[in-house]
Every structure is written in C-alpha cells, then in structure tokens.
Amino acid sequence: MQNEKTTEEVALGIRRRVFEHTMRNNGGYLSQACSAAEQLAFLYNEALNLGQPVLPMIPEPFRGVPSADNPHYVTGAGYNGPFEPHFDRLFIAPAHYALVAYATLIETGRMAPEGLEMFNKDGSSVEMIGAEHSPGMEVHNGTLGIGLSTGAGLAWGRKRRGETGEVCVFMSDGEVQEGQTWEAVQAAAFHGIDNLWAIMDVNAQQCDGAMDSVMEVGDIATKLRDFGAVVCEIDGHDLPAMRQAKAEPHEGRPLVILAHTSPTQGMGFLRQRFPRLHYVRFKTEEERAAMNREIAAELGIDPIAYSH
Amino acid sequence: MVEMVNRPYARAFEDYALRHPDVLCLSADLTSSCEIDGFRDRHPEQFLSMGMAEQNMLSFAGGLGLAGFRPFLHTFGVFLYRRPYDQLMASVAYPRRKVRLMGFLPGITTPGGMTHQAIEDVAVMRTIPNMTVLETGDATEVEGIVEAADSIDGPVYCRVLRGAIPRLFDTPFRVGQMRVLSEGGDVLVVTAGITTEEAIRARGALDAAGVSVRHLHLGTLKPFDAAQILDHAASVRHGVVTLENHLVAGGIGTMVAEAMAEAGMAKRLIRLGLQDTYAHGGSRPYLMRHYGLDALALVRAIERLTGQETGIDEAALGEVRVEDVHSAVKAEAL
Ligand SMILES: Cc1ncc(C[n+]2csc(CCOP(=O)(O)OP(=O)(O)O)c2C)c(N)n1
Numbered sequence: 001m002q003n004e005k006t007t008e009e010v011a012l013g014i015r016r017r018v019f020e021h022t023m024r025n026n027g028g029y030l031s032q033a034c035s036a037a038e039q040l041a042f043l044y045n046e047a048l049n050l051g052q053p054v055l056p057m058i059p060e061p062f063r064g065v066p067s068a069d070n071p072h073y074v075t076g077a078g079y080n081g082p083f084e085p086h087f088d089r090l091f092i093a094p095a096h097y098a099l100v101a102y103a104t105l106i107e108t109g110r111m112a113p114e115g116l117e118m119f120n121k122d123g124s125s126v127e128m129i130g131a132e133h134s135p136g137m138e139v140h141n142g143t144l145g146i147g148l149s150t151g152a153g154l155a156w157g158r159k160r161r162g163e164t165g166e167v168c169v170f171m172s173d174g175e176v177q178e179g180q181t182w183e184a185v186q187a188a189a190f191h192g193i194d195n196l197w198a199i200m201d202v203n204a205q206q207c208d209g210a211m212d213s214v215m216e217v218g219d220i221a222t223k224l225r226d227f228g229a230v231v232c233e234i235d236g237h238d239l240p241a242m243r244q245a246k247a248e249p250h251e252g253r254p255l256v257i258l259a260h261t262s263p264t265q266g267m268g269f270l271r272q273r274f275p276r277l278h279y280v281r282f283k284t285e286e287e288r289a290a291m292n293r294e295i296a297a298e299l300g301i302d303p304i305a306y307s308h
Numbered sequence: 309m310v311e312m313v314n315r316p317y318a319r320a321f322e323d324y325a326l327r328h329p330d331v332l333c334l335s336a337d338l339t340s341s342c343e344i345d346g347f348r349d350r351h352p353e354q355f356l357s358m359g360m361a362e363q364n365m366l367s368f369a370g371g372l373g374l375a376g377f378r379p380f381l382h383t384f385g386v387f388l389y390r391r392p393y394d395q396l397m398a399s400v401a402y403p404r405r406k407v408r409l410m411g412f413l414p415g416i417t418t419p420g421g422m423t424h425q426a427i428e429d430v431a432v433m434r435t436i437p438n439m440t441v442l443e444t445g446d447a448t449e450v451e452g453i454v455e456a457a458d459s460i461d462g463p464v465y466c467r468v469l470r471g472a473i474p475r476l477f478d479t480p481f482r483v484g485q486m487r488v489l490s491e492g493g494d495v496l497v498v499t500a501g502i503t504t505e506e507a508i509r510a511r512g513a514l515d516a517a518g519v520s521v522r523h524l525h526l527g528t529l530k531p532f533d534a535a536q537i538l539d540h541a542a543s544v545r546h547g548v549v550t551l552e553n554h555l556v557a558g559g560i561g562t563m564v565a566e567a568m569a570e571a572g573m574a575k576r577l578i579r580l581g582l583q584d585t586y587a588h589g590g591s592r593p594y595l596m597r598h599y600g601l602d603a604l605a606l607v608r609a610i611e612r613l614t615g616q617e618t619g620i621d622e623a624a625l626g627e628v629r630v631e632d633v634h635s636a637v638k639a640e641a642l
Contacts, residue, residue: 142420142423143387208345
C-alpha cells in the first residue's frame with residue numbers, strides 16, 4: 001500500500017487515538033500504545049508486504065463463531081489484505097493489544113475511524129481482547145503464549161508450499177513466562193523456519209506490575225539465542241534501529257527483535273501511575289482531568305471532550 | 309432492593325487465610341483481577357507470585373500439597389484447566405492434593421471472548437476423579453467459598469464471582485447442600501451461579517401468571533445429589549428446566565439428565581445454556597440474552613414445557629429485576 005504518512009506520524013497517531021479512546025471511555029490499554037506504537041507503525045507502514053484490505057472499512061457486526069452451520073464466518077485477516085503467496089501474514093500474539101492494533105489499522109488507512117467507536121460494544125466484531133473475527137486478527141491469541149507456535153506452523157507450511165511471503169508475530173514480554181513460547185522457538189530453530197520473525201514489546205510490564213516484581217525472566221536475548229533464534233536488541237522507539245534489525249540475516253533460524261520500550265513513552269505524565277499500568281482506569285475525576293490536560297499537551301492535541 | 313456487596317472474596321479470603329497458616333495464596337499475574345492484591349500487599353509471607361505460567365503453577369501446587377500446605381490458586385477459571393490440564397491431572401487430582409482452584413470469571417461473566425470464557429469447566433472438572441466442584445451464586449456464597457473449599461479432603465474447583473455481587477441468601481454455603489428456593493408444583497427449575505438470579509426474576513413473573521415453580525439452587529456440582537433432585541422432579545407436574553452459565557453438554561443439564569435416566573423417570577427435561585457453541589466477547593447481560601441464558605429464555609422454556617403461554621415479556625421481567633446495579637459495573641478491564 002501507498003505510504004501516505006511517515007512511520008513516525010503513524011506512531012503519533014496511534015498514541016493519540018488510543019489516548020482519546022481511553023479518555024472517552026474512562027479506561028483503556030493505554031500503556032501498550034506508549035510502548036508499542038513504533039513497532040505496530042513500523043509493521044504496517046513499512047516492514048510488512050500486505051495487500052489492500054478486502055473487508056469493509058467499517059467493520060461488520062459480529063457474525064457468529066465458526067461452526068458448520070455458519071458458512072459466512074470470516075476472520076479479521078482481510079484487514080491485512082488478501083492471502084496471496086507473496087504477501088506477509090501478521091499475528092498479534094498478546095490479543096489485549098487489540099486497541100493499539102485497531103488504531104494502527106485506522107492510521108494506515110485499513111479501517112475507518114468508526115471502527116474504534118465499536119470497540120467493546122455489544123454485538124460488535126471489534127472486541128476488547130482481539131478475537132479471530134476482529135479487524136486485523138487471523139487467529140485467537142487471548143490465551144497468551146500460543147501465537148509464536150501458530151506462526152511457526154504457518155511459516156513452515158508456507159515455505160513447504162513455496163510461498164515467498166513471511167510470517168511475523170508481534171509478541172509481548174509476558175509471553176516468555178509461558179513455557180510454550182520456548183517450545184515454539186526451539187521448534188522453529190530445529191526446523192530451520194527462517195521465513196518467521198517476531199518483534200517483542202519488551203516493556204517490562206505485566207498485569208500485576210513490573211515483571212521483575214512478579215516473575216523474573218532473566219536475560220531474554222541470551223535465552224532466545226540458546227534456544228536457536230537470531231536475536232537483535234534495540235530501543236523500541238528508535239525506528240532506524242528497527243529497520244536495521246529487520247535486515248539482520250537469519251538463514252535457517254527465526255529472527256526475534258527485542259524492542260526495549262517504555263510503557264509511558266510519549267505520555268510521561270502516566271509515569272505517576274507506575275507500576276499499575278496494565279489497564280489504565282482513572283480513579284477520580286480529578287485524575288482523569290489532569291491526565292487529559294497533561295497528556296493531550298504532550299501529544300500536541302487539545303484535551304479530549306468526554307462525558308462523565 | 310437487594311443488597312450489593314463489594315468484593316466479598318477479598319475480605320473472606322484474608323479473614324480465613326490469616327487464621328490458617330497452612331493456607332497459601334498463589335496468583336498467576338491476575339492478582340488484582342482476582343481481588344487478592346490487598347492480601348499480597350499485607351501478607352507477602354503467605355503469598356506466592358507465580359507469573360503468567362499456569363502449567364508450572366499447577367504442578368508446583370501439587371508439590372506444596374506434598375509439603376502439607378493447602379494452596380489456593382487464583383486466576384481466571386479458564387486458565388486453571390485448559391492449558392494445564394495434564395498437570396492438573398497428574399500433579400493435583402490423581403494424588404488428591406488439597407489444592408483449591410479458585411476460578412474467577414466463570415462462563416460468560418467475562419467480556420474477553422472465547423479464550424477467556426470457561427464454558428466447559430464444569431464438564432471437565434466433574435469428570436475428573438477425586439475432584440470436587442463448587443459454584444457461587446451470590447455474595448453470601450462467595451463469603452463462604454473459602455472455608456467451604458478448604459473443608460474438602462482433596463482437590464476442589466470453585467467458580468467464584470467477583471466485584472459487586474447481590475446478596476440473595478442469608479444462610480452460609482454448605483458443601484453438599486442444595487437450596488430449595490421455592491416449592492411449586494408445576495415445573496422444577498435447577499440453577500447455579502449467576503443463573504439463579506435470573507430464575508428468581510422469572511419466578512416473580514411466573515407466579516403472577518399462575519405458574520408455580522419449584523426452584524433449586526446448586527452450590528455443590530460434584531458430588532451431585534441425584535436423589536434429592538429426583539425427589540423434587542417427581543413432585544412437579546410438567547418436568548424440569550435447567551439453566552446454566554455453561555455448555556449444556558456436561559454441566560448441570562447433563563447431571564440432571566443422567567439422574568433421571570438412571571432412575572427411569574419419564575419426565576421432560578429442557579436444558580438451557582450454551583447449545584454446543586462457543587461464545588464471544590460482550591457484556592454479561594448482552595451475552596445472557598444472545599445465548600439464551602436469561603430470565604426470558606427460562607420463561608419461554610417453561611411455556612414449552614407446560615404448553616401454556618404466560619404473556620410474560622421483557623417489560624414484565626424488567627419490573628421484577630432483582631437489582632439494577634450490574635449495569636453500572638462496566639464489564640471492562642479484565
Ligand atoms: C495464558 C494466559 N494467562 C493469563 C492471561 C491474563 N493476562 C492477560 S495480559 C497478561 C500479562 C500481560 O503482560 P504482557 O503480555 O507482557 O503485556 P503488557 O504488560 O505489555 O500489556 C495476563 C497475565 C492470559 N491472557 N493468558
């Protein structure tokens with residue numbers, strides 16, 4: 001697709017949209033926008049080779065779960081373009097990043113802004129925890145730690161079929177606490193799956209707070225290398241570094257880019273909530289108003305008009 | 309107006325655990341979502357953070373059981389058995405460890421969609437030998453669930469409600485005892501968990517329409533008291549309706565069907581719940597309506613059973629709403 005905006009602009013747009021949404025709804029996955037905006041902007045705006053969306057710009061309502069009686073079932077993958085052998089595929093492994101992913105679809109012209117208005121509304125396909133029928137999603141990943149395995153299997157299958165498109169998995173660092181993540185890396189390395197790459201949002205946060213206070217995971221890079229991946233560690237807000245990391249040769253092995261990020265990047269005022277950042281809900285109207293004023297200023301926009 | 313109780317689990321757990329030093333509190337990175345954040349902060353020596361690693365947590369808990377501790381595992385119900393099923397079997401259930409599985413957000417009480425909704429947990433848990441299965445349906449039962457669970461000589465899985473919960477009952481949770489909420493003679497209604505509140509609403513309207521309902525609420529799903537169910541079923545004219553926050557396969561509807569079949573009881577049975585389908589994300593009232601788990605679905609089922617239209621519609625049920633507080637408790641933030 002045509003790049004109308006720079007990746008920096010897309011990242012800023014993601015933060016603004018998620019912030020606006022969070023203000024209006026008095027809560028949201030805001031810190032994930034801070035940490036992951038550059039990564040998702042990079043994926044959609046330049047790194048991935050994706051075709052034009054094949055689903056309506058304004059998402060259809062929820063149309064039922066997969067079943068033999070539901071022949072019209074579709075996943076949300078069509079927002080990433082058609083399945084063609086030369087196009088890439090993307091999984092958002094931590095499905096609670098859906099709000100950030102939807103904002104990215106809008107910023108890159110793949111979904112209408114109305115899509116975000118449907119977020120977490122009854123009967124909508126734009127679900128809070130991205131479901132496989134949600135825009136931009138192809139598989140269910142709400143149970144964390146399964147995304148990379150599915151990506152590895154798809155990548156192996158595509159390679160076997162001679163398809164040139166790659167498989168990319170966007171991951172979260174919480175996923176390294178799940179044993180399955182390591183089984184996925186080990187299998188991808190063992191089977192030489194090098195049309196697979198992942199970018200992991202290493203924001204050092206999880207539901208309960210800072211990861212080091214919940215369950216230390218040690219040096220993720222060393223562990224990944226020991227399990228057989230090629231690893232690049234970068235500042236996840238540094239786009240030139242991200243481009244360089246993506247270019248890293250990884251023949252016969254999967255590539256994992258560890259994007260070290262800040263869960264308050266671009267919204268420094270949020271830092272006062274540390275380490276309670278997983279789902280930002282304002283405790284008082286005063287806090288909400290202050291966040292609105294200060295973060296809007298940081299993002300270069302007017303405070304959001306919201307109803308109480 | 310029904311009393312709403314805020315976060316009864318948090319208080320009940322802390323009270324109980326402090327009196328029982330061999331009780332340990334484990335969490336898999338959902339500490340505040342399971343209302344044990346205060347406990348973690350005040351009693352770190354009795355709290356074990358296990359991270360987002362449920363398979364390890366289940367076998368680890370088996371080891372704690374070997375050392376004589378009684379671990380209470382806190383996470384969403386779905387994460388206690390789907391991924392760590394093998395660990396649950398080998399490390400907990402077979403050796404009858406006193407592991408207390410506290411499953412939050414049962415069935416469609418979570419907006420998180422398929423991956424978060426434990427809709428087959430009762431079916432899975434009740435088929436596991438040595439397992440006890442309990443479910444809470446109001447604030448009083450949530451207050452009693454900790455002690456009830458810890459009274460079990462073996463592993464136990466509990467469906468626990470969180471947040472603001474109505475108080476429907478004034479007598480404590482007793483393992484093995486069902487509650488007889490009404491003693492009508494037309495139909496038998498069997499509910500548990502959040503569907504009990506729906507049935508209470510329906511009953512109000514059904515009474516007014518001249519349908520007399522016998523209503524049982526189950527807090528203990530396994531062991532299942534088939535004899536009592538059969539007694540009640542025998543005493544109604546038309547038959548039985550079960551309503552559960554779960555798939556109809558393997559849950560309460562199945563248990564009642566098995567009991568009736570084994571006794572050779574020739575009465576009709578309608579099983580309400582998820583009908584061989586996954587659910588999706590949405591608010592609790594919306595999902596209950598969408599999948600036919602609410603008071604209106606129950607009224608329609610009873611009409612089918614009796615062959616009589618009651619004239620009850622949504623508006624009539626609205627008037628007997630048990631409370632309207634749920635709408636204010638927004639279903640977000642897992
Ligand atoms: C298997 C599984 N266990 C638990 C959860 C509940 N949960 C949702 S997000 C999350 C951890 C969040 O940490 P991370 O993945 O690093 O995301 P971030 O902190 O960046 O939002 C947990 C435990 C889940 N979705 N899946």
